[in-house]
Amino acid sequence: MSAPRTAGSRTIARTLPPPDATRPRTRPPRRRRGPRRASGARWFTPWLYLLAPLALLVTFTWLPVADMVSYSFTDWDGLSPTSNWVGLANYTDLFTRPQLFQVFWVSLFYLAASAVQICAALYFATVLSFDTRLRNLFKGILFFPYLINGVAVGFVFLYFFQPGGTLDTVLHWFGAGPHLWLGNPHLVNTSLAGVSVWRFTGLNMVLFLGAIQSIPPELHEAAALDGASRWQQFRHVIAPSIRPIITLSVILAVSGSLSVFEIPFIMTGGSNNSETFVIQTIKLAFNFNKTGLASAAAVVLLLIVLLVTWLQRVLFPDERVERS
Structure with missing residues (x-):
């Protein structure tokens, strides 16, 4: 025999929440495709603006410097279509001539x-x-x-x-x-x-x-x-x-x-x-048709300037203020 239902039991049964109501309702995570696309575009956009200046820098600076370094290892006279590889002969000739460094x-x-x-x-x-x-x-x-x-x-x-x-x-x-x-x-x-x-x-x-x-x-x-x-x-x-x-x-x-x-x-x-050293380099290239030797002199001057700049930065570093 089943127990008789009373008014009190009915009241308790009504006030109790259903079994599913005690479980926390969790929503499935949404896929955010927009921000990912925005972050990818944000990473790629600066390179679009840098493309033109980088192309100009490589074309008119780095490629001529690379050609100058390659010419410094040859005996090219600046006019003939061919040149011979001489290795470090131009640099040896440069450092064994005192008059080239007297300037x-x-x-x-x-x-x-x-x-x-x-x-x-x-x-x-x-x-x-x-x-x-x-x-x-x-x-x-x-x-x-x-x-x-x-x-x-x-x-x-x-x-x-x-x-x-x-x-x-x-x-x-x-x-x-x-x-x-x-x-x-x-x-x-x-x-x-x-x-x-x-x-x-x-x-x-x-x-x-x-x-x-x-x-x-x-x-x-x-x-x-x-x-x-x-x-x-x-x-x-x-x-x-x-x-x-x-x-x-x-x-x-x-x-x-x-x-x-x-x-x-x-x-x-x-x-x-x-x-000056630059005038002497110009004369070697255009007056004496020794473009290879002049290129070696230009490379030496570039290295001297970089060395002096590096020494100056090491001896007198900039003071950086750290932000808290």
Whole structure:
């Protein structure tokens, strides 16, 4: 016999949930195909934008460098369709000729000129970063020489340094006699280096000025409230803040002093002990038809510039600020 149902049991039976209701309802995971496709497109899109510049870089930079390295192991004269493989003979010939490396002494004049132009550019950039009258005018005057073509600069100073020219006329007012600025072997490199100072000071000045203007103004205000002078502000605020730009300018100065070409080539053609390494390489290739030897000299110059840059980065590393 079955137990009689009471009202209390009916109430309990109604209030209890069904067996399936206690189980958690789980939905099957949805397949998200859209984000995966978006991530794949997001990975591939930057390479589409980089395709054109990479193609130009490989075509006009890396392939010519590879050809230059291959020519350095041959005796190609630059004209004949064939060439012979000579191995390291060009490099042996290059390092056994003292006169080929004597031209590096000329680079010391341009290296000293680079130091002068960096100091001058840093001074002008610091002065013009403060509230100075007519500072925009002075910025334009200092930057204008860099806008002039190097060939035009060479011809302008060719007349400037000629006997009885502009410089001799000005010096005559002070009782100084004329000089052979480009004909005297003791004065020609100093004169040419001075032209490079006049031309490239504006470029460094703009680089330094942009770096100084990026310094937070709160640092200048705090230094001024503490009673710091202009020199103390430069030493403790400006110089540490623009150290990476100074490092970049030093690298460009060293590499540029080793590869000077257009100003001495236009003004003297390398005569009177003013021949640079690049001018000598050009003469080997086009005057003496020794393209293989000239390619070896170009490879050596490239390695020297890379070595100097690497040493500079090792000795004076950039300070990196770690973000918490």
